[in-house]
Amino acid sequence: MEFTAAQIAGFINGKIIGDPEAVITGVSPIERGETGHLSFIAQDRFAHYINTTACSVLVVSENLLTKDSYTPTIIAVEDAYLSFQVLMNLYEQMRERKTGVEEGSYIHESAEIGEKVYIGAFTYISEEVKIGKETQIHPQVYIGKNVKIGRNCRIDCGVKIYDYTVIGDHCTIHANAVIGSDGFGFQPSEKGYTKIPQLGNVVIEDDVEIGSNCSIDRGTIGSTIIGKGTKLDNLIQIAHNVKIGEHNVIAAQAGIAGSTTVGDWNMIGGQTGIVGHIQIGNKVRIQGQSGVNTSAADGEVLYGSPAMNAGDxxxxxxxxxxxxxxxxxxxxxxxxxxxxxxx
Structure with missing residues (x-):
């Protein structure tokens, strides 16, 4: 797709300095700018690229501008970082979306498929599945019995979604994630460890994003819950009956053990381990590689293993x-x- 500087400025309410008809056909990181591409500058430490970049158009925070004219066309905005995010989201929405069912897929006759849904090749959809309109199911996805998927979701290649999982609207699940596998439940006995049946499910609320190769176990009884707006990085393990609230961000390789409850708006660093059956409050920040073995109150900042108050x-x-x-x-x-x- 091609856009002029004037069109781009219109999307983000920017002021043009230079040629409003300058055309861009792609985007580049500012360090490796290319002719015909768009980039952005939001911090003073990158400001020198305004005069040296090969990019044709730059979105720049207005506090960094000191001249009336520049070699590239400038789109001046209050916050270039946020404006560039707006542009990327618009571009994502404008990209052509596939519809229809590709050859090699299996869809059970009892499944309900909404309007403008795309189902990629070699996907398997079991009985009583419901998929909302405009959802994109990419190739080689497995969807178990009685799964409910909302509208405008994106399920990437190789995802496995076990029986009775519920997924809300506008969710993204990246490649090879496993949703609803057995929780790690075993009862020790004289003869070894006896498996405890895992009879619950997973509930993923609206606007959740789950990174590639994540594993989210279903509840033993009841549900494992991922709250609205929560974002999971790649390679995260969420155990059975964990309840994660709204708008949390959890970085890669973190693990949360069974039946722990996490509140809202928390930030959990990479490789953090959280034991089972504790409570993490709201707006808690946990440094990467921390080991959390006790409950945390609202607003705490935790470091270390075992984790403790950051000041201590x-x-x-x-x-x-x-x-x-x-x-x-x-x-x-x-x-x-x-x-x-x-x-």
């Missing part, structure tokens, strides 16, 4: 770095004290 962690870490010196000083003091007592 930093104060203790100062001492930890000097731990060898401190031990040596203690040993000297004890030796001196012992020598005095023997005099």
């Amino acid at each position: 962690f930093r104060r203790n870490y100062v001492h930890f770095k000097n731990f060898t010196e401190i031990i040596n000083r203690i040993n000297i003091l004890e030796r001196n004290a012992k020598e005095k007592s023997n005099e």
Whole structure:
């Protein structure tokens, strides 16, 4: 697709400095700009690229502009970063969306498929499945019995969705994620570990995004729940009966053990481990690689393994770095004290 600078400025309410008819056919990172491409500059440390980039059009935060004219066409906005996000979202919506069923797919006769749905080749859709309008099911997806998928969702290649899963509207599930597999439930006995049947399901609310290769276990009884607006990075494990609230962001390789409840608007760093049966409040921030083994109140910031209050962690870490010196000083003091007592 081609756009002029004037068209782009109209989308984001920007002011043009330069040629409004400049045409762009693609986008580039500012460090590797190309002629005919669009990029953006939102921070002072990238401002020197305004004069050196090969890009034809730049979206620039107006506080970074110091001249009346530049070599590329400039679209001045209040916040270039946010404006560029708006443009990317518009471009995503404008891209051609497929419809129809590709050859090699199987759809059970009892399944209900909405209008303008796309089902890619070699996808398997079981009985009593319901798929909302304009949802995109890419090739080689498996959808189990009685699964409900809302409208305008995107299910990427290789995703496996087990029986009775419920997925809301406007959700994205990236390649090879597994939704609704067995929870890790076993009862120790004299003969070994006996499997506990996992009879629940997974409920994914509206506007959730799940990264590639995530695994979300169904509840033992009841539901594992991913709340509205929550975003999961790649390679995340969510165990059975976990309840995650709204608008959380969880980075890659995090794991949350069974029956833990996570509130709203939390930020959980990569490789964080959270034990089962605890409560994480609202607006909690957890540093990457933390190990959380106790409940956290609203607004806490946690570091370390086992995780502790961030302020305590930093104060203790100062001492930890000097731990060898401190031990040596203690040993000297004890030796001196012992020598005095023997005099």
